Amino acid sequence: MDLIDGIWSVWVGGSDAQVENTWLWITSGLPMSFTNWESPQPDNWGGGAQNADCLCMGRWSTFIWHDCNCFENRAFVCEKLVMLRNL
Numbered sequence: 001m002d003l004i005d006g007i008w009s010v011w012v013g014g015s016d017a018q019v020e021n022t023w024l025w026i027t028s029g030l031p032m033s034f035t036n037w038e039s040p041q042p043d044n045w046g047g048g049a050q051n052a053d054c055l056c057m058g059r060w061s062t063f064i065w066h067d068c069n070c071f072e073n074r075a076f077v078c079e080k081l082v083m084l085r086n087l
């Protein structure tokens with residue numbers, strides 16, 4: 001999978017900042033009904049003030065999910081409602 005040149009990783013829009021290891025979508029506040037974590041993610045790498053509380057994915061993991069530190073600079077992807085037609 002390739003994105004725009006120079007983009008190494010992206011924010012996806014999930015977080016467990018409110019309750020550790022309870023991952024919610026940021027815009028809706030709903031729990032995730034689908035996950036795609038790379039094992040052994042999410043591992044809250046860093047702990048303490050460096051909690052990995054935001055969902056990201058990157059080329060290093062072939063865009064499988066990781067928990068990342070929210071203060072890092074990344075591009076982001078947006079959700080878009082798609083209407084499907086019968087073919």
Ligand SMILES: [Ca+2]
Pocket residue numbers: 016017020021044051052053054067
């Ligand atoms: Ca976390």
